[in-house]
Amino acid sequence: xxxxxxxxxxxxxxxxxxxxxxxxxxxxMRESLLLAAVYITLASNLNLMLGxxxxxxxxxxxxxxxxxxxxxxxxxxxNWPLAxxxxxxxxxVSALAFLFGLGVLRLRGAFxxxxxxxxxxxxxxxxxxxxxxxxxxxxxxxxxxxxxxxGPGQALWIxxxxxxxxxxxxxxxxxxxxxxxxxxxxxxxxxxEDAAAILGVPxxxxxxxxxxxxxxxxxxxxxxxxxxxxFIQPSDAFDLSLSTxxxxxxxxxxxxxxxxxxxxxxxxxxxxxxxxTSEAFSHFQLVxxxxxxxxxVLFFPSGLMGWIYSRFPxxxxxxx
Amino acid sequence: MTxxxxxxxxxxxxxxxxxVRELSFAVQGGEILGxxxxxxxGKSTLFNLINGVFTPExxxxxxxxxxxxxxxxxxxxxxxxxxxxxxxxxxTSMTVLENCTVGACFGRENLPLARAREVAxxxxxxxxxxxxxxxxxxxxxxxxxxxxxLARALSAQPLLLLLDEVLAGLNPTEIExxxxxxxxxxxxxxAIVIIExxxxxxMTLSDRIIVLNSGEKLAEGLPSVVARxxxxxxxxxxxxxLAAELHEASPA
Numbered sequence: 001x002x003x004x005x006x007x008x009x010x011x012x013x014x015x016x017x018x019x020x021x022x023x024x025x026x027x028x029m030r031e032s033l034l035l036a037a038v039y040i041t042l043a044s045n046l047n048l049m050l051g052x053x054x055x056x057x058x059x060x061x062x063x064x065x066x067x068x069x070x071x072x073x074x075x076x077x078x079n080w081p082l083a084x085x086x087x088x089x090x091x092x093v094s095a096l097a098f099l100f101g102l103g104v105l106r107l108r109g110a111f112x113x114x115x116x117x118x119x120x121x122x123x124x125x126x127x128x129x130x131x132x133x134x135x136x137x138x139x140x141x142x143x144x145x146x147x148x149x150x151g152p153g154q155a156l157w158i159x160x161x162x163x164x165x166x167x168x169x170x171x172x173x174x175x176x177x178x179x180x181x182x183x184x185x186x187x188x189x190x191x192x193e194d195a196a197a198i199l200g201v202p203x204x205x206x207x208x209x210x211x212x213x214x215x216x217x218x219x220x221x222x223x224x225x226x227x228x229x230x231f232i233q234p235s236d237a238f239d240l241s242l243s244t245x246x247x248x249x250x251x252x253x254x255x256x257x258x259x260x261x262x263x264x265x266x267x268x269x270x271x272x273x274x275x276x277t278s279e280a281f282s283h284f285q286l287v288x289x290x291x292x293x294x295x296x297v298l299f300f301p302s303g304l305m306g307w308i309y310s311r312f313p314x315x316x317x318x319x320x
Numbered sequence: 321m322t323x324x325x326x327x328x329x330x331x332x333x334x335x336x337x338x339x340v341r342e343l344s345f346a347v348q349g350g351e352i353l354g355x356x357x358x359x360x361x362g363k364s365t366l367f368n369l370i371n372g373v374f375t376p377e378x379x380x381x382x383x384x385x386x387x388x389x390x391x392x393x394x395x396x397x398x399x400x401x402x403x404x405x406x407x408x409x410x411x412t413s414m415t416v417l418e419n420c421t422v423g424a425c426f427g428r429e430n431l432p433l434a435r436a437r438e439v440a441x442x443x444x445x446x447x448x449x450x451x452x453x454x455x456x457x458x459x460x461x462x463x464x465x466x467x468x469x470l471a472r473a474l475s476a477q478p479l480l481l482l483l484d485e486v487l488a489g490l491n492p493t494e495i496e497x498x499x500x501x502x503x504x505x506x507x508x509x510x511a512i513v514i515i516e517x518x519x520x521x522x523m524t525l526s527d528r529i530i531v532l533n534s535g536e537k538l539a540e541g542l543p544s545v546v547a548r549x550x551x552x553x554x555x556x557x558x559x560x561x562l563a564a565e566l567h568e569a570s571p572a
Contacts, residue, residue: 180433181425181432181433181436184418184421184422184425184433185422185425185426187411187414187418188411188414188422191411191412191413191414192409192410192411192412194373194409195405195409195410195411196411196422197392197393197394198371198373198393198394198397198403198405198409199394199397199402199422199423199426199427199472199476200393200394200397200398200423200425200426200427200476201394201422201426202394202395202426203394
């Protein structure tokens with residue numbers, strides 16, 4: 001793996017993300033890159049299901065939201081350190097996803113897609129009525145939780161570096177799975193699930209594995225994100241529009257590719273930032289996202305990366 | 321010695337249609353068993369029962385002495401049983417090599433990726449696809465896709481190969497090539513069950529023939545004996561062309 005150029009490309013991206021805002025102590029750039037890193041994390045992990053196994057997961061945000069709740073709860077109510085809280089979030093959500101996956105992934109196509117929305121809505125309804133997690137009013141963190149990290153100012157930087165780390169792990173995970181036997185099995189499932197099973201791919205296990213793997217890092221990212229906000233409530237944690245944005249990014253960048261999805265997420269975040277701050281387009285970003293998705297699906301079905309591959313065939317050998 | 325595959329009193333119906341009725345037969349190691357019968361006789365259903373796509377309502381299926389009745393297809397593939405499809409099922413946007421690598425990775429040997437690629441390449445050579453390894457499966461001709469089906473099944477290094485009409489839709493040259501390939505595979509010791517409508521081909525390839533009609537076994541035996549069986553000829557009379565072909569193909 002260390003000899004492959006793509007490994008070093010990912011390492012370089014992580015280094016740029018970590019160093020660019022740190023060098024000039026540029027807080028504005030940090031906040032923008034933090035969102036980009038969250039988008040890259042969400043889209044890359046969604047890509048494991050959507051791009052590799054060919055399963056449309058509309059409700060992938062449930063991993064992010066549930067991870068956020070678990071982490072924030074343990075840090076606030078149980079006084080756990082942040083590291084323990086975020087690991088607990090990742091492991092618990094991933095294990096739940098595996099169990100759910102074994103059942104729900106019997107459904108295919110539109111039925112699976114609908115069930116993922118159902119899962120997100122059901123979890124949101126549960127959390128809204130779950131008193132230990134503050135019900136519909138959510139959980140607030142006091143400023144004291146930032147003390148172990150050296151106060152709020154330093155804590156924001158530490159959280160930023162952790163999120164960049166989670167983003168980097170997401171990229172490595174996508175890459176490692178794609179070049180592995182499991183990845184080959186998942187791609188076969190994405191092409192023709194029945195044929196894959198007849199060729200010997202253990203389809204239920206592999207699908208549940210992909211679903212579970214795609215939950216782990218988004219759950220940790222959710223934990224970090226809502227810890228940083230010091231506040232979490234159901235409508236923010238389980239916001240389906242963020243799920244939709246992750247889908248748009250994956251399609252836009254090129255589903256099934258690691259580079260395309262990461263590039264798509266970065267470009268989308270930049271565009272979103274521009275639209276939100278511009279006077280004419282404020283609150284218009286979802287409309288633009290919809291139009292972008294339509295254009296992509298109609299004219300560039302293999303996304304940005306598909307276009308780059310066909311234009312510069314040599315890139316196929318380096319960029320996964 | 322127990323048979324490689326034992327099908328014991330197996331039945332399967334779809335709604336009111338009895339597709340396979342109390343069917344029993346066995347396949348010995350290293351033999352080629354031909355499966356013929358009119359359209360709708362239950363031949364493809366039988367394949368789907370053997371490799372786990374359908375579960376029989378009654379009866380048991382044993383492979384190498386192990387009961388595989390009702391096991392999912394991916395488990396059965398691991399036991400060393402591979403098949404091709406009548407309607408080709410390529411993994412379209414993957415290359416020929418990748419298609420075969422899937423077969424090798426998840427087949428009987430459960431190979432790691434690098435080793436699987438070597439086995440896949442060898443299988444592609446056997447069927448004559450070695451010059452199209454990097455081509456996406458969707459770009460192959462129909463003859464190429466048929467060969468790919470076979471190469472992918474071979475990549476799994478099975479003990480028993482189920483071939484569902486691998487000759488259908490091929491021109492005479494391609495048929496000849498495919499028959500040579502099947503002979504070569506058999507020389508390697510692999511047992512084969514073959515469904516085929518081309519009488520000439522199946523009569524010369526098979527060691528034994530089973531004739532199905534309306535899901536039941538009508539006749540079983542050497543090709544020369546089966547082709548002269550009056551019940552078989554009668555079953556084929558509904559299809560005069562096939563009946564004539566059957567008559568023509570029967571070795572004198």
